[in-house]
Amino acid sequence: MDTDLNRSRTARAGGGWRSSASRTIALGAALLAAGCTFTLTPPERPAVSALPPPAAVNSATLDQYRAAVAQRIAERNPSYVLQGMPQAMLRSLVVVSFTVDRDGRVLQSAVYRTNGDDEAESTALATLRRAAPLPQPPEKLLNGRGQLELFEDWLFNDNGKFQLRELASPQAQTIN
Numbered sequence: 135m136d137t138d139l140n141r142s143r144t145a146r147a148g149g150g151w152r153s154s155a156s157r158t159i160a161l162g163a164a165l166l167a168a169g170c171t172f173t174l175t176p177p178e179r180p181a182v183s184a185l186p187p188p189a190a191v192n193s194a195t196l197d198q199y200r201a202a203v204a205q206r207i208a209e210r211n212p213s214y215v216l217q218g219m220p221q222a223m224l225r226s227l228v229v230v231s232f233t234v235d236r237d238g239r240v241l242q243s244a245v246y247r248t249n250g251d252d253e254a255e256s257t258a259l260a261t262l263r264r265a266a267p268l269p270q271p272p273e274k275l276l277n278g279r280g281q282l283e284l285f286e287d288w289l290f291n292d293n294g295k296f297q298l299r300e301l302a303s304p305q306a307q308t309i310n
Contacts, residue, residue, distance in 0.1 A: 195272050203234075204286065204300035207265040214261055216295035222306040226254035226290040230262060236280045238267035246285060257296065258288040 208215050228251070232243035243262055245255045271282045287299035297303065 196275055199269070199271050199275060199282075200284065200286070200300050202269045203265075203284065204298040206268055207261055207286075207298060208301060210265040211261040214257060214295055216289075216291050216293075216297045219303050220289055220297055220305045221291050222309045224289055224305070225292045225294075226251035226288075228254050228258040228288040228290070229285055230258050230288065231283065231285050232262060234268055234271055234282050234284065236270060236273070236276055238270045240266045240268065241281065251290070253294065254288065254290045254296075257290075257294065261288075261296075262286075 226249050227247075228245060229247040230243055231246040233241045235241055240262060243259055245259065248255050275282050277283075288296045289299060289302055290296045
């Protein structure tokens with residue numbers, strides 16, 4: 135039924151591409167019969183880019199920026215950063231959402247997900263504030279307001295020290 139409907143629409147619209155191709159061939163034959171010479175030039179094909187698609191470029195750039203932000207947080211808060219392997223059963227996982235402007239200023243931050251550990255939540259937010267201003271984000275990552283929204287995970291051991299997921303070592307496999 136749909137096929138018949140499409141054929142009917144095509145016929146009413148002037149025959150579609152087949153009709154157009156037939157007219158071109160007929161015109162070419164008429165010009166040849168009249169002794170005219172002509173050249174058919176095929177349409178240009180779009181150039182194939184050797185660059186990766188924009189999403190791939192932005193993804194790689196975003197990963198690099200996230201690593202730079204995590205490095206800045208760790209550098210500005212050395213006494214809170216866990217050195218070595220996180221324990222098998224973490225004390226807390228705090229996910230923080232935050233918005234950065236084009237100058238690296240943290241405009242907004244909030245705990246996005248937590249297990250209810252108030253001390254770990256406070257530490258995560260405080261260490262983010264102490265790291266500001268963060269590195270300037272690449273222009274192509276900014277939204278229409280000149281901002282970038284990010285998430286980072288703070289992984290806390292029982293001693294209150296953390297690693298950021300972006301930089302974290304593999305966790306221990308056994309509970310001591």
